[in-house]
Amino acid sequence: MEIFNHNANVNFLGMRKVSIGIAVLLMLISITLLAVRGLDYGLDFTGGVSAEISYQQPVAVADVREALAKAGMEHAVVQSLGGTKEISIRMQPTAAMLDQGKVNLDKVSDVVSRALKAARPDAQLKSRSSVSSQVGDELRSDGTVAAVFVILGIGLYLWVRFERRFAIAALATEVHDVLVTLGVLAITGREFDLTVLASVLAVIGYSINDKVVVFDRIRELFRLARKAEPVEVLNRSINSTLSRTIITSLFTAITMAALYFIGGSVVQGFAITMLIGILVGTLSSIFVASPILLWLGVSKQDLMPQTKENPELARRP
Numbered sequence: 001m002e003i004f005n006h007n008a009n010v011n012f013l014g015m016r017k018v019s020i021g022i023a024v025l026l027m028l029i030s031i032t033l034l035a036v037r038g039l040d041y042g043l044d045f046t047g048g049v050s051a052e053i054s055y056q057q058p059v060a061v062a063d064v065r066e067a068l069a070k071a072g073m074e075h076a077v078v079q080s081l082g083g084t085k086e087i088s089i090r091m092q093p094t095a096a097m098l099d100q101g102k103v104n105l106d107k108v109s110d111v112v113s114r115a116l117k118a119a120r121p122d123a124q125l126k127s128r129s130s131v132s133s134q135v136g137d138e139l140r141s142d143g144t145v146a147a148v149f150v151i152l153g154i155g156l157y158l159w160v161r162f163e164r165r166f167a168i169a170a171l172a173t174e175v176h177d178v179l180v181t182l183g184v185l186a187i188t189g190r191e192f193d194l195t196v197l198a199s200v201l202a203v204i205g206y207s208i209n210d211k212v213v214v215f216d217r218i219r220e221l222f223r224l225a226r227k228a229e230p231v232e233v234l235n236r237s238i239n240s241t242l243s244r245t246i247i248t249s250l251f252t253a254i255t256m257a258a259l260y261f262i263g264g265s266v267v268q269g270f271a272i273t274m275l276i277g278i279l280v281g282t283l284s285s286i287f288v289a290s291p292i293l294l295w296l297g298v299s300k301q302d303l304m305p306q307t308k309e310n311p312e313l314a315r316r317p
Contacts, residue, residue: 181200
């Protein structure tokens with residue numbers, strides 16, 4: 001047909017054995033890394049101590065972080081509290097903050113105050129508190145449940161909008177994208193905190209967007225083509241949406257790169273996780289989702305409504 005005679009036609013499905021093999025290998029490696037090495041959970045998940053500091057004059061977050069580092073608190077998370085004179089600090093307790101192995105809030109106040117007053121005498125400790133690891137365990141389980149519900153919800157939506165084979169293909173690729181993204185975080189040792197968790201959930205949504213675009217094109221071409229083979233339809237669908245996929249991914253990646261280099265340390269985890277997820281999700285949309293559809297046996301009959309006039313187009317069970 002004419003719809004198959006324009007634009008480049010790269011045989012992506014011809015590479016399906018290699019692409020699926022690589023995808024499965026990456027998933028297995030990621031699962032192994034997560035089981036053996038695990039994620040480097042941040043204070044949001046492991047617990048620690050926090051303090052709020054006020055200054056009489058504006059202060060830079062970098063200066064506060066430098067003052068804490070000089071006092072032996074190199075990995076403290078420092079954030080501005082809605083202005084330039086109030087600062088939030090979160091960190092793992094040092095030995096000087098412990099009393100018989102437990103956090104002593106009076107010692108926390110003393111250690112933090114001395115470190116900050118040495119750099120800026122106008123530093124005043126407003127409050128201090130400790131967060132138990134139990135809270136972190138709850139956050140970790142809640143985050144896992146949230147990710148599972150998002151993936152299942154997407155699968156249900158695609159089942160209703162398209163057909164169950166599309167839902168299965170989307171679920172498989174979403175699991176692949178999440179596992180590989182987490183595997184990269186595990187092997188690089190990047191800290192996993194709430195911003196990174198939010199980024200992983202965003203990756204799920206971003207990844208499925210690419211796949212829905214391809215799935216829409218597959219349905220359209222199946223309905224337009226009378227005798228085209230599934231391999232031909234799937235290849236054409238990927239090729240006809242390829243430029244859109246690449247441009248969208250490129251500009252989103254540029255935005256995340258700017259956020260990483262300009263946004264500061266607070267959002268760097270979010271940005272780098274999104275960059276990883278964009279790359280993985282884009283590749284899976286091109287090389288993984290459609291081969292799974294082909295393996296599941298998708299055909300024209302799956303996408304045509306059953307009618308009395310066209311009983312041969314009834315959906316297969």
